[in-house]
Amino acid sequence: MVKRYHKTATTLIKGAKTLDGKYYSNAKIFNKELENIFYENWLCVGRANDIKKEGNYISFEIGKENAIIVRNKKNQLNGFFNVCRHRGTRTCIDKKGSFSKTIQCKYHGWTYNLDGNLVGAPNMDKVDGFKKSDYPLHDILVKEWDGFIFICLSDKPENFEAFYKPLKNKFNEWQLSSLKTIKQINYTIKANWKLVIQNFNECYHCPTIHPDLAKIHHFTSGENDLYEGPFLGGFMTLNDDKKSITESGDLISKPIPGVNKENLNRVYYYSLFPNMLISLHPDYVMYHTIVPVNPGKCKITCSWLFFEENNNKYNYSDAIEFWHKTNKQDWEISELSQLGIQSKRYTPGPYSSRESLLSTFDNYYLSKLNK
DSSP: OOOOOEEGGGOOOTTOBOOOTHHHHOHHHHHHHIIIIITTSOEEEEEGGGSOSTTEEEEEEETTEEEEEEEOTTSOEEEEESOOTTTOOOSOOSSEEEOSSEEEOTTTOOEEETTSOEEEOTTGGGSTTOOGGGOOOOEEEEEEETTEEEEEOOSSOOOHHHHTGGGTTTTGGGTGGGOEEEEEEEEEESSOHHHHHHHHTOOTTHHHHOHHHHTTBOTTOOEEEEESSSEEEEEEEBOTTOSSSSSSSSOSSSOOTTOOGGGGGEEEEEEETTTEEEEEOSSOEEEEEEEEEETTEEEEEEEEEESSSSOTTOOTHHHHHHHHHHHHHHHHHHHHHHHHHTSTTOOOOBOOGGGHHHHHHHHHHHHHHTO
């Protein structure tokens, strides 16, 4: 199927303006976002190859909910609410680790196997009618897509395959499932989560905020094939003298096997509603996950994925340091935006033609918030 790309400036919604300030600072709206967006939609929580062995797990916290994702003895990923079925205590307090063969609540010793079944409950055999089979950990639906782990906290989750159909086979050239996580950096910023996604979806700010990035690809080169709905993005063209987005402008390694010639001078950027950003370069992939904390604060994890792990020939830091610097520039301007938006003098302003994806993001966000 032929991919249809449109220049960023051609898809702006006529008369589009920025969101009202209440969407960035109001506590009631934030709680509504948790309930209608983050507790109902598919969330990226990490990489499958980061929990490769039986018993390996990660935990993920959003709002008042905490999830455990663990690999069982059949090499399957299981997800559970981190809530003991006895008195509700969290069974796991670490962000990642490895269970031996079971998950045990430290309060009273209730013990579950890696499929969430209750296998031990001290002294409960003396309680009339008690059956361990009645008290498994509450399940969370888990799906793996191109090596990424997604979970949905909803009681009635949307079908994952149907929801992600627009992205099916889209990134095959980059062999995402085969890539290894070489570096991960965690950030906490004083800005609303939407400001981070909106910032990612435009390069109108690149000449002033990212002068080094502007030397690698021109801010007007953007073309998008996804410009409405939950998935937004497209590519930007590297300048003739640049091979990748690194401090040097050169490739870190050989291009990822499978990346075609046309894409050797492009970088693709996509946002996946509501909490994932992915950037695909000729020689590596970078992705962010975003977790809101309150209306004016969010946590961001940035990870760099490479095809060859621990190869001393390659200077991975050439990419990592460049994007760490760029990330910090983005976080600083997002924090300044958060401060300004809280002013009583803030009113929605018109979007530039270079910000067309932001207006469609806003529309999709509002449709989910007010469903």
